[in-house]
Amino acid sequence: MKRHLLSASDLTLEDAVLILDTAEELAKLVDGPVKKLPTLRGRTVVNLFYEDSTRTRISFEAAAKRLSADVINFTAKGSSVSKGESLKDTALTLQAMGADAVIVRHSASGAAHQLAASGWIAGSVINAGDGTHEHPSQALLDAYTMRRHLRDGKGDLAGVRVTIVGDVLHSRVARSNVLLLATLGADVTLVAPPTLIPYGVEQWPCQISYDLDKVLPRTDALMMLRVQGERMNNAFFPSTREYSRGYGLDDKRVAALSSKAIVMHPGPMNRGLEISAGAADGLRSVIVEQVANGVSVRMAILYLLLGGASIEEVSS
Amino acid sequence: MDAALREVLDSGDINRALSRIAHEILEKNKGVTDLVLLGIPTRGAHLAERLAKAIESIEGVSIPVGTIDVTLHRDDLRSRPARALLPTVIPVSGIDGKRVVLVDDVLFSGRTIRAALDAMGELGRPAQVQLAVLVDRGHRDLPIRADYVGKNLPTSLKEHVRVSITEIDGNDSVSISGTPGGSE
Structure with a gap:
């Protein structure tokens, strides 16, 4: 697996099937008696949402919490963004707080790429919708x-x-x-x-x-x-x-x-x-099942991106 | 590598070991009441199936068999890239109040078994948990021991134990590679 999930075209057939298979196993656990897994304990996931969202944000939050990650929700409304703070400064703030993954939704196409390629954030970037580009x-x-x-x-x-x-x-x-x-x-x-x-x-x-x-x-x-x-x-x-x-x-x-x-x-x-x-x-x-499946699939994404060693940890 | 591969158990040895373990499980548990076998994927899951068959051929009763994946409960997740999950299949009768026998191929550090115990804690509360392994190669990191052992295999840390089983590898054998106590 790669470090970020920015575009569906980044995924090879093997990556895609691995995510779906992992989601299948996680769904079996979560549908059963297991509501919470310890796998991402101590990791911080930030929901960085510049655009409105119900399903995607709640779904990522539920997925992260079921894997025991800490979740910080950030919405543009009611934050310093309304005072004019740039994406870069917001990203540097999140980095300073030690975010292991940033899930970003933005009205500008390419915002997630920008975040991942800029080096502002050391963790994984997950694109949760950028403009009319990708989701x-x-x-x-x-x-x-x-x-x-x-x-x-x-x-x-x-x-x-x-x-x-x-x-x-x-x-x-x-x-x-x-x-x-x-x-x-x-x-x-x-x-x-x-x-x-x-x-x-x-x-x-x-x-x-x-x-x-x-x-x-x-x-x-x-x-x-x-x-x-x-x-x-x-x-x-x-x-x-x-x-x-x-x-x-x-x-x-x-x-x-x-x-x-x-x-x-x-x-x-x-x-x-x-x-x-x-x-x-x-x-x-x-349609309702799609929402339920969203949690399992996002658990799989978070587990595969964050559950193992990061690239730096493997190389060191 | 293969040149230094020494076979320590062949297919006949493995079958005899499993059939002895089946008898021992029945002896210790005084029958099949409330017995559940849980194999740790991938090889442990197949070994659990075989043990269940052996027990059925002795007692004439089929016992519930499942698998339990420990990946999400491992303590070394961060030392390697994320691993694919393996199936967890809990028998419909559940594990609450049952005598669960965990089955794995090799007992080494004991960390897999610790993870399995944690994973099981999420799924229910067995009355008792026992452990059956095909090979115990020593070098435990944790206070864990097996109740049923196919073969005690004293090894050095430099050696590598390889278990092959027909369902996955096409043949049954246990072999050791590397030199005992020697350097690379």
């Missing part, structure tokens, strides 16, 4: 969820047909998923209105379609993306009703899925826009 831990928990349902929790995802639908342009989840799923051998199709497909997408390891109904019967895992209103400074589609009609998941489209297909959403959901309440709460939906 690798979400991709890992999505892959984990797919593997559990479609591959009995073993091996890679070779041949699994994944369809990712919606606001790909603003989605770090989509980019990380495409990269990771390609590494794991899945066939990924992106479906979105042409205005919500990013430039350069033809170089991504996936197919593009503009017709959801055509792709649905050939889908094993259907991932609906949130329409990211807060990042839309432009008109990308005529109306929300028209978006829903073309790219929203309703009961009729759920019925068009094959019998074993699963419905996923990284959350938070816009019910009634990209996904109907019936589809979100239906039998096919694994």
